[in-house]
Amino acid sequence: MTTEELEQLLAQQPIALLHRLARGRVQRHFRAGKRRLIEVLLRHSAENRAGFESDLMILIGEKPARPAPAPAPLHAPTARKPKPSGAPRRPGQRPAEPESQELGIPLSTWLEGLGVPSSSQPFIPDAWQEAAIAKLRESDVVVSVPTGSGKTYVAVEAARRAIAENRTVIYTSPLKALSNTKYTEFSKIFGADQVGILTGDRRENGQAPLLIMTTEILRNLFYDAGGGEIDVRLDTLGLVILDESQYIADPERGVVWEETIIFCPSQAKLLLLSASIGNPHDIADWLTSIRQTPCHLIKHSTRTVPLRAGYLHPNGKLSPLFRTAGIPHGHPSHLHPEAKRLFEQYEDETQPSGRRR
Ligand SMILES: Nc1ncnc2c1ncn2[C@@H]1O[C@H](COP(=O)(O)OP(=O)(O)OP(=O)(O)O)[C@@H](O)[C@H]1O
Ligand SMILES: [Mg+2]
Incomplete structure (x- = not known):
């Protein structure tokens, strides 16, 4: 959609929805009025337009008009670096939690490819x-x-x-x-x-x-x-x-x-x-x-249907917990160490040809 269409769509939404969209994207968004919030959101959307539109559609409860391109894996060199936020860190102070959207992928990306295969494919028993x-x-x-x-x-x-x-x-x-x-x-x-x-x-x-x-x-x-x-x-x-x-x-x-x-x-x-x-x-x-x-x-223990497990954040994004082929997997380093150990063990057991994909 064009920027004008996006602006119109944002203007039609209740302010509560705009705040949900701004969560993790815009600092102190709850202080902004609707007009100002739309301006900031539009500016922000330029950084990852497809992801922004996809999130907006999910919040509105509609499917995207066209399939959004899969977002780049979050760890890839093209991924946006988190902006430094707030006051500079004091020595010994823990790094601030990354913004919530940095941890997750859109629900639609996560669910991609699920469903009943087309009946035109021949059935070949294993x-x-x-x-x-x-x-x-x-x-x-x-x-x-x-x-x-x-x-x-x-x-x-x-x-x-x-x-x-x-x-x-x-x-x-x-x-x-x-x-x-x-x-x-x-x-x-x-x-x-x-x-x-x-x-x-x-x-x-x-x-x-x-x-x-x-x-x-x-x-x-x-x-x-x-x-x-x-x-x-x-x-x-x-x-x-x-x-x-x-x-x-x-x-x-x-x-x-x-x-x-x-x-x-x-x-x-x-x-x-x-x-x-x-x-x-x-x-x-x-x-x-x-x-x-x-x-x-x-x-045998090879999964025909890869297991997908994720943590659903209140902002509607998912932090995948297992690496699943074709699905961006976020930051395993943000998992609890015990969860990370279990997931790596699971991957070792179920991916005979090498764990890291
Ligand atoms: N050889 C095959 N090739 C492609 N698809 C298959 C094959 N065998 C079964 N399927 C499809 O896989 C899907 C899952 O099959 P099924 O429900 O029998 O799994 P299951 O092993 O019984 O799983 P569960 O442990 O959940 O009961 C079904 O849609 C089935 O049609
Ligand atoms: Mg069964």
Whole structure:
């Protein structure tokens, strides 16, 4: 937009919004009247016009009219040097905190690239996904891969194969809400008549080949099956999928997962999915020791979807806490030393080809 358009837009805003925009940019802005504030803001905007307009749009609650160019990384030589502020520093006095906007990046930059990929891109399964599906033919499988890696694909394809072979499939999650979501998702994939749900609140299509339930309901089914009192057929059961199976470590509910695994009929394959089991080898070894078939572990820690973590400043800017490819990362030196240590440890663990990007 032209400077005149920007001035008009600023003039249309309430003074409170102008003060928010001025925070960290203009010294003692709260003393200025609206006219004076707009003048100073306009002068300031010349230093980083794109960033200024982007912040204004965020405060107004609109999307920028055109994508703002990504701001230069804050540590780059082109970055504006902080102006000395106030009285000169006395010896021994701590340096003043940098102005707040120096620490952050606009929220829109931070969120760039998130969303559902375009459906025109061909879906190519990852090698670990194919390996997990293949291994389920002859063994139980524990999948321990980061969040957002595509564990659902393994569950869906394994279920599809079992149903095609006239076996029934049970999928469990630890939460009623997640079970409801999966019921909707799987009904779209397999067709409504192929999917049923059994939770404390809902009981629909209980004879369907793919049943969704909470893990507690499945454990209770296995209990009741001992007395022959259930209306779900277990003799045709071919596959049991325990999603979010890290709950096995939960001090109170973990026993439910243990009992479900122990009571699971031997002819059914078990598929445990989790992003956060700390000791997947131990779980796989335990399954191998108590079940008739060996258990295969699929494990990796490379994130397909990079983790983004940041501190949201009241001025609407974010200080990123991890280095994420393509996103300016601000000043890690301003982190608390313990936070910095943890983040560097995280980067070491998750970026095998060298930490610093
Ligand atoms: N091989 C692949 N290539 C590209 N996209 C994929 C692939 N596999 C899965 N996806 C997509 O990745 C996204 C996340 O998948 P999914 O929900 O299965 O992750 P998850 O591993 O179950 O994560 P969480 O731990 O959060 O439950 C989905 O949009 C899915 O379509
Ligand atoms: Mg999942």
